[in-house]
Amino acid sequence: MAIRSDSYSSTAEVVAVSRHLLRGQTTFNSTTAPTGTEVIKFIDRASGALNVALRVRGLTTPVTNTTSELDLDNWVTGKAAEFVELTLRGAGSREKEGTSRFKFLSGLAKDAKAFVEMNSLGWIRLGVTEANRMSDGLAFTGATVQKDRADPDDTTLEQPMFKRGKFDA
DSSP: OOOOTTOOSOHHHHHHHHGGGSTTOSSOOTTSSSOHHHHHHHHHHHHHHHHHHHHHTTBOSSOOOHHHHHHHHHHHHHHHHHHHHHTSTTTTTTOOTTSHHHHHHHHHHHHHHHHHHHHHHHHHHHTOOBSSOTTTTOOOOOOSOGGGSSOTTOTTSOOOSSOTTTTOO
């Protein structure tokens, strides 16, 4: 199984930060816990959450700007390594709801959103493109002073309920 083309990080990057869990193996494979296939799914899941958060912010995905991609790779590597550590026997077994295991599994999307909000301006300034700007759809709909409008007496159009200065002496 291969990592999705819109995912960030790699199994080699996850190995680099979780080598102590491989018990003598050089990489995740069919005999390790978790397996190589499971680690790929962890990477894809974290990348998926990140891509959704990026699109909510209006950024083009996948991000191909090399500097920004390093930042995204780092985030996904960290999340995938957390997934790996959660597979350990007893990891979090004495914890209650609301602590690390439960919080991680239920908070992946929230973490991705916070990460994107914190860094999106920097990524945009580095050259990541915005597919949809946050201001798209906004338009000035106010009119100038009532007396300057071309339609101040057109009853077929919505007219202001009150005029400014109506009570001025």
